[in-house]
Amino acid sequence: MLIDHPLLGPRDEAEFVILGDAGLIDRPDWQAEDAAQLFHDYLHLRDNPAGEHRELWFHEQGDRSWLVVTRNTLTHEIVRVELARDVAIARGRDR
Amino acid sequence: MRYSALQILRQGLTGNRGWKPVWREPEPKPHYDIVIVGGGGHGLATAYYLAARHGLTNVAVLEKGWLGSGNVGRNTTIVRSNYLLPGNEPFYELSMKLWEGLEQDLNYNAMVSQRGIINLYHSDGQRDAAARRGNAMILAGADAVLLDREAVRKKCPFLDFDNERFPIMGGLWQPRGGTVRHDAVAWGYARGADRQGVDLIQNCEVTGFDIRSGVCRGVETARGTIGADRVAVCVAGSSGRVMGYAGLRLPIESHVLQAFVSEGLKPAIPGVLTFGAGHFYISQSDKGGLVFGGDIDGYNSYAQRGNLPALEHVCEGGMALMPMIGRARVLRIWGGLVDMSMDGSPFIDRTPIDGLFFNGGWNYGGFKATPASGYCYAHLIATGAPHPVAAEMRLDRFERGAPIDERGAGAQPNLH
Numbered sequence: 322m323l324i325d326h327p328l329l330g331p332r333d334e335a336e337f338v339i340l341g342d343a344g345l346i347d348r349p350d351w352q353a354e355d356a357a358q359l360f361h362d363y364l365h366l367r368d369n370p371a372g373e374h375r376e377l378w379f380h381e382q383g384d385r386s387w388l389v390v391t392r393n394t395l396t397h398e399i400v401r402v403e404l405a406r407d408v409a410i411a412r413g414r415d416r
Numbered sequence: 417m418r419y420s421a422l423q424i425l426r427q428g429l430t431g432n433r434g435w436k437p438v439w440r441e442p443e444p445k446p447h448y449d450i451v452i453v454g455g456g457g458h459g460l461a462t463a464y465y466l467a468a469r470h471g472l473t474n475v476a477v478l479e480k481g482w483l484g485s486g487n488v489g490r491n492t493t494i495v496r497s498n499y500l501l502p503g504n505e506p507f508y509e510l511s512m513k514l515w516e517g518l519e520q521d522l523n524y525n526a527m528v529s530q531r532g533i534i535n536l537y538h539s540d541g542q543r544d545a546a547a548r549r550g551n552a553m554i555l556a557g558a559d560a561v562l563l564d565r566e567a568v569r570k571k572c573p574f575l576d577f578d579n580e581r582f583p584i585m586g587g588l589w590q591p592r593g594g595t596v597r598h599d600a601v602a603w604g605y606a607r608g609a610d611r612q613g614v615d616l617i618q619n620c621e622v623t624g625f626d627i628r629s630g631v632c633r634g635v636e637t638a639r640g641t642i643g644a645d646r647v648a649v650c651v652a653g654s655s656g657r658v659m660g661y662a663g664l665r666l667p668i669e670s671h672v673l674q675a676f677v678s679e680g681l682k683p684a685i686p687g688v689l690t691f692g693a694g695h696f697y698i699s700q701s702d703k704g705g706l707v708f709g710g711d712i713d714g715y716n717s718y719a720q721r722g723n724l725p726a727l728e729h730v731c732e733g734g735m736a737l738m739p740m741i742g743r744a745r746v747l748r749i750w751g752g753l754v755d756m757s758m759d760g761s762p763f764i765d766r767t768p769i770d771g772l773f774f775n776g777g778w779n780y781g782g783f784k785a786t787p788a789s790g791y792c793y794a795h796l797i798a799t800g801a802p803h804p805v806a807a808e809m810r811l812d813r814f815e816r817g818a819p820i821d822e823r824g825a826g827a828q829p830n831l832h
């Protein structure tokens with residue numbers, strides 16, 4: 322797989338490591354009433370879709386940026402690559 | 417028809433015209449007591465033990481493709497019971513004991529071959545961990561022998577003992593581990609279940625569940641609705657997808673694991689060798705092919721095929737362990753869908769929906785579990801209570817702070 326890095330252009334998948342579902346960006350509020358339940362779900366439960374999947378990749382052998390890669394799990398086709406920072410800020414996080 | 421040497425002789429003398437198809441191809445009935453979703457090793461074993469141990473025969477196995485088209489026919493056939501934790505080891509040792517009696521039980525040649533498995537170690541710390549694991553195995557009734565460097569060299573003189581990065585110091589040997597012909601396991605259980613009246617229904621994909629007021633009453637399939645008092649899902653790599661039809665999210669991700677086979681060679685490799693430090697394992701099939709593999713590719717996948725970086729990594733591991741492998745040519749490569757769980761251990765449990773049961777999370781190692789998985793799942797479905805050796809394999813174990821994490825890697829499936 323080639324990952325089209327937004328800053329560096331197409332890079333080989335071997336330069337990256339994958340963490341998993343990009344939902345991990347949305348860390349629950351630790352002060353919420355049901356924080357224990359929220360953290361259980363956040364840490365352990367996955368949608369695991371057959372089709373488009375948004376996931377966090379780390380450019381470990383490159384510029385060490387975190388990316389959100391949208392990839393089809395049925396075909397391995399990569400349809401979109403964004404900087405995780407931009408995604409996190411767009412979702413209301415401060416960084 | 418019972419298989420025996422006499423039968424072969426008789427059929428041989430009469431032109432082999434008397435052999436019958438190994439199982440029937442029935443039309444699905446509108447309703448069963450129990451419907452099993454997924455005709456892989458675990459689904460077929462569950463059906464067999466429901467009939468053989470619990471007398472429940474109004475049972476159907478619904479399979480999307482053909483029987484054994486999933487991982488049961490794609491794995492590297494290794495069986496072993498060399499786990500560490502009390503939530504796992506008694507279960508895998510039950511499986512090993514069932515393997516040992518399987519062919520007599522099923523009247524089917526599954527080529528169970530207890531040729532032994534060695535896990536190599538390369539440092540004092542790894543040796544101590546191997547000794548601890550061996551003791552845990554022995555406590556659970558399994559067998560384990562700690563081999564030093566010279567003992568490993570005697571068995572496998574071809575290894576690179578003085579590798580700069582991972583010199584071989586010894587290995588943990590389980591003499592009763594080995595390999596089993598994977599397809600024959602599916603076929604043997606299928607035949608055993610069919611002979612007791614279980615309907616095996618192929619080309620019958622389950623596309624939804626009939627759930628009313630929190631109770632599962634059957635399944636929607638490519639061949640119409642089929643009612644059932646109890647529905648038992650057993651679809652391994654497709655777990656997330658299928659349980660999604662019931663609205664459940666699981667502590668599981670689907671990944672791809674690849675395997676490789678070389679051309680046929682003269683016997684060279686005794687038993688199974690694992691080189692955990694280099695992410696490589698190998699055995700030799702009875703036809704002579706070197707059967708080897710390594711880690712999962714690492715990303716979510718339902719494609720049943722992997723990519724080249726994993727292939728390269730596995731081959732590098734092979735070269736580091738046994739340089740002689742560089743002369744062998746790879747003949748075949750394939751991938752299978754593995755249901756990686758959050759702690760690397762499986763689930764055999766009921767679900768929050770009454771009448772709906774779940775079996776999955778087998779990671780890259782569910783083939784060895786096939787007999788015990790079927791045995792314990794049948795026990796749960798028939799009696800309503802978990803079998804004692806599978807009692808910790810519950811879906812709520814993360815909520816209770818009771819994961820079964822052999823590797824201690826935490827809630828990240830691609831690290832297990």
Ligand SMILES: Cc1cc2nc3c(=O)[nH]c(=O)nc-3n(C[C@H](O)[C@H](O)[C@H](O)COP(=O)(O)OP(=O)(O)OC[C@H]3O[C@@H](n4cnc5c(N)ncnc54)[C@H](O)[C@@H]3O)c2cc1C
Pocket residue numbers: 453454455456457458459478479480481482483484485486487488489490491492493494495620621622623650651652653654658673674675709750751752753754778779780781782783784785
């Ligand atoms: C390359 C590779 C090597 C492996 N090596 C080993 C090894 O050496 N030792 C070991 O112990 N384990 C190994 N494993 C793991 C092992 O193969 C699996 O854990 C085990 O086979 C899973 O259980 P199963 O046999 O029931 O799965 P499967 O055979 O995959 O059965 C699941 C079945 O469900 C069916 N299904 C899916 N969706 C539906 C639906 N909607 N409706 C109806 N049916 C459906 C599928 O078609 C499939 O037939 C390996 C796996 C792979 C991929």
